[in-house]
Structure formats: C-alpha cells, structure tokens
Amino acid sequence: MNRGLIIICWLMIFTGIAKGDDVKIVFDKYYEVTAEKGDGIYSLLRKYELDGFSCNFNQFYELNNLKKNAPLFIGKKYTLPILVYRFNGKTIRSTIGVDNWDLAVRIQDYNNRMFEAKIKPSAFRSDMELWVPFHELNCPDADLKIPKPDEPPAEPESGELTAAMTTMNTTSGKRNFPIFGPKYAYTPLTSTKLKGKVFYIVAGHGGPDPGAIGKKGKYRLCEDEYAYDVALRLCRNLIAHGATAYMINRDINDGIRSEKYLECDDDEVLWGNIEMVASQRERLFQRSNVINALWESNKKKGVTDQKMIVIHVDSRTQGKQIDLFFYYKPGDEKGKEFAAHMQKTMKQKYAQYRDYHGTISSRSLHMLRETKPTSIYIELGNIRNSRDQQRILLESNRRALANWLFEGLVNSAK
Ligand SMILES: [Zn+2]
Numbered sequence: 330m331n332r333g334l335i336i337i338c339w340l341m342i343f344t345g346i347a348k349g350d351d352v353k354i355v356f357d358k359y360y361e362v363t364a365e366k367g368d369g370i371y372s373l374l375r376k377y378e379l380d381g382f383s384c385n386f387n388q389f390y391e392l393n394n395l396k397k398n399a400p401l402f403i404g405k406k407y408t409l410p411i412l413v414y415r416f417n418g419k420t421i422r423s424t425i426g427v428d429n430w431d432l433a434v435r436i437q438d439y440n441n442r443m444f445e446a447k448i449k450p451s452a453f454r455s456d457m458e459l460w461v462p463f464h465e466l467n468c469p470d471a472d473l474k475i476p477k478p479d480e481p482p483a484e485p486e487s488g489e490l491t492a493a494m495t496t497m498n499t500t501s502g503k504r505n506f507p508i509f510g511p512k513y514a515y516t517p518l519t520s521t522k523l524k525g526k527v528f529y530i531v532a533g534h535g536g537p538d539p540g541a542i543g544k545k546g547k548y549r550l551c552e553d554e555y556a557y558d559v560a561l562r563l564c565r566n567l568i569a570h571g572a573t574a575y576m577i578n579r580d581i582n583d584g585i586r587s588e589k590y591l592e593c594d595d596d597e598v599l600w601g602n603i604e605m606v607a608s609q610r611e612r613l614f615q616r617s618n619v620i621n622a623l624w625e626s627n628k629k630k631g632v633t634d635q636k637m638i639v640i641h642v643d644s645r646t647q648g649k650q651i652d653l654f655f656y657y658k659p660g661d662e663k664g665k666e667f668a669a670h671m672q673k674t675m676k677q678k679y680a681q682y683r684d685y686h687g688t689i690s691s692r693s694l695h696m697l698r699e700t701k702p703t704s705i706y707i708e709l710g711n712i713r714n715s716r717d718q719q720r721i722l723l724e725s726n727r728r729a730l731a732n733w734l735f736e737g738l739v740n741s742a743k
Pocket of ligand 1: 533534540541552641642643
C-alpha cells in the first residue's frame with residue numbers, strides 16, 4: 330500500500346468516527362393532531378400515509394398510551410408517528426443524518442404531497458419543519474400485518490346492490506358509497522348536470538389477472554391497481570354530479586388510495602359480487618355480460634344516454650413514452666365522436682403544461698366489440714416507461730387524470 334492510499338484510508342476512518350461522535354442529530358418532536366369527527370386510528374394514519382406499516386400503528390399506540398383499536402375522542406390531541414426535524418436549509422440527508430439518497434427523495438416527496446394535500450400547513454423549505462414518517466427510519470418495508478380497519482361501513486351483500494345502485498342517481502339518500510373507501514365514501518351532490526345519464530366504469534384486468542407489470546426500484550406496479558384508482562376517482566366525480574355510475578370491477582377493501590405504490594392484490598370481483606373465473610376469454614364475457622344486462626335494464630327504464638369507459642395502462646418497451654390515448658370500436662361513429670371529445674378536452678387540459686399527443690384509433694377489442702353502450706377504451710400511458718410511471722404513481726396525477734376525463738365526459742354529454 331503506498332503512502333497516499335494509507336492517508337486516504339486513514340482520513341475515511343477518521344471522518345467516519347468524527348461523524349458518528351460529534352454530529353448528534355436529534356429530531357425536535359413528534360407531530361401532534363387533534364382528532365376530528367369521524368377519525369379512527371386507521372383512517373387517521375391513512376390520511377398521513379402511515380397505514381401501510383404495522384410499526385407505525387405500534388408506535389402510535391405506544392406514544393398515546395392506547396390499546397389496539399381503541400377509540401379516539403373528538404377534540405383530544407394525539408401524537409402521530411411522524412418525526413419533526415428542524416430543516417437545516419441545506420439537504421434532507423444532512424438534516425436527518427443519513428446518506429441514503431432514495432430515502433431523502435421519498436421524504437421530500439412525502440413532505441410535498443402532504444403540503445399539496447393541505448395536510449401539512451406549510452412547505453418544509455418555508456417553515457423549516459421536515460416531516461419524517463416513523464417507518465422510514467425504523468421499518469421501511471411495507472407489510473401486511475395491518476390491523477383491520479373498523480371504521481368503514483359494511484359493503485352491501487349482492488342482493489342489496491340494486492338498492493345501492495338506485496341511490497346513485499338520486500339527489501336524496503345518505504350518499505354513502507363504501508366502495509370509495511372510508512375517506513371518500515361520503516360523496517356530496519355538487520350538481521345535477523349529469524342526472525339521468527348512465528356510465529359504466531371498467532378498470533382493466535383485476536381478480537386473477539393483474540394486467541401488465543411495471544417495475545420501479547424494488548416495487549412491482551400492477552396495471553389493474555392503477556387503472557382501478559383512476560377509475561374510482563372518475564366514478565366518484567360522476568356520482569357527485571348526479572350521474573348513475575357503476576364501478577364494474579370492485580375491490581371492497583381498496584377504496585381511493587393516496588399512496589404512490591399500490592399493493593397488488595387479486596380480490597376484485599365484478600358488479601353483483603361475481604367472482605372472476607380463471608379463463609381470460611370467459612372472464613371478459615363475464616364482464617361484458619354484466620354490462621349488457623345493466624344496459625338492457627336501464628334502457629327499459631327509459632335511459633337514453635349510456636356510456637362505457639374502459640381504463641387500462643399499456644405496456645410497451647421501456648424507452649417509449651406515450652400520452653394517454655383512445656380506442657373505439659371499428660366502424661362505430663358514435664364511439665369515434667366520443668373519443669374525439671375526450672381527446673379535445675385532454676389537449677386543452679394539457680395545454681397549460683405541455684403539448685399533448687394522445688391518439689385515437691379503432692381496435693377490435695372484446696370490451697368494445699361485445700358491449701352495448703357507446704364506448705371508449707383508454708390507455709393511460711406506458712407502465713414500463715419511467716416518465717409515464719409518474720403519471721400513475723403520484724396521487725396528484727391520478728386525481729388530475731380522473732378530473733380531466735370527467736370534464737371530457739361532461740363535454741361529450743353536451
Ligand atoms: Zn390492460
């Protein structure tokens with residue numbers, strides 16, 4: 330070993346020790362919140378994106394001296410498993426004393442999301458308060474041993490689904506739709522502009538079929554989960570404006586989710602609690618049969634405007650970036666016009682950020698060919714392309730997609 334190398338090694342060891350001994354980084358406090366009406370432990374932790382990690386729950390019980398599943402009291406202060414650090418104005422890594430770049434990026438994204446969602450009062454660069462979720466430093470792997478939420482009201486049995494359905498197009502009723510999850514189940518009526526119109530919202534794949542799989546770091550991205558989240562948000566928008574909207578694929582325990590990485594599961598069923606069969610061909614017929622039966626029954630009731638929106642995420646080679654695009658049934662002029670309205674709205678919405686190049690073309694796909702409503706089939710992007718992944722990974726983007734598609738539907742209903 331030459332002298333230069335020895336010096337370098339010595340320096341490395343020395344600075345290593347110095348770092349550990351001299352620079353003690355301590356967080357200021359845990360973040361506190363006051364419980365509001367309707368808060369439960371699960372929904373509270375979910376709101377702060379802490380619900381995917383059992384260590385957050387354990388820490389919450391410990392910090393607040395609570396037993397598992399204890400009730401919360403309105404107006405009482407509770408300590409959340411979020412460590413508040415005083416941001417040093419330089420980097421997140423030096424603020425919390427880690428050198429893990431990915432971790433720092435996750436924490437930055439978390440703070441930004443919390444601020445955008447108006448959950449964190451100010452941005453960490455302005456109030457110098459950096460939030461670090463407990464699990465990030467203690468148990469970064471999401472796990473499945475999560476206490477079952479006891480807040481969400483039970484989903485109706487299949488026999489009662491029709492009753493639940495009738496409440497969807499009325500201006501009265503409790504307007505509680507458990508399918509959207511505890512935080513979003515209550516869907517106030519904000520307008521009646523879509524009253525009398527029927528929409529079938531179909532999230533691609535589901536059940537035994539996750540659809541295309543993308544990869545991002547150590548995470549698997551399942552097409553069906555992302556399509557489902559956008560579909561749910563779109564469906565909720567429609568119901569809020571007086572439409573009758575059916576979520577054809579249903580996952581009773583998923584609801585609208587805020588996290589970036591949506592867990593892949595296979596417990597989705599079809600409208601009417603129909604379990605999906607293993608064969609792909611039969612599964613597609615199960616789906617089109619459900620829609621056609623509803624279409625017939627709504628037609629008999631005198632409904633004249635019935636549309637279907639199928640939502641997927643495409644899979645191309647990794648390098649291929651694609652904008653959201655549309656398919657319609659070959660030879661279907663109404664479908665083509667429907668797609669054109671939607672494309673026009675997307676173009677207008679994108680214009681404030683960049684050019685939009687989403688295409689329209691016809692394609693003989695089962696769901697377009699075998700179903701009766703006027704329909705379009707949407708591909709949100711390429712699940713393997715890192716730029717397109719951002720479109721479905723970030724909650725704010727999934728929300729924007731659903732809002733824009735909703736506006737497209739309003740425009741095409743005019
Ligand atoms: Zn697909």
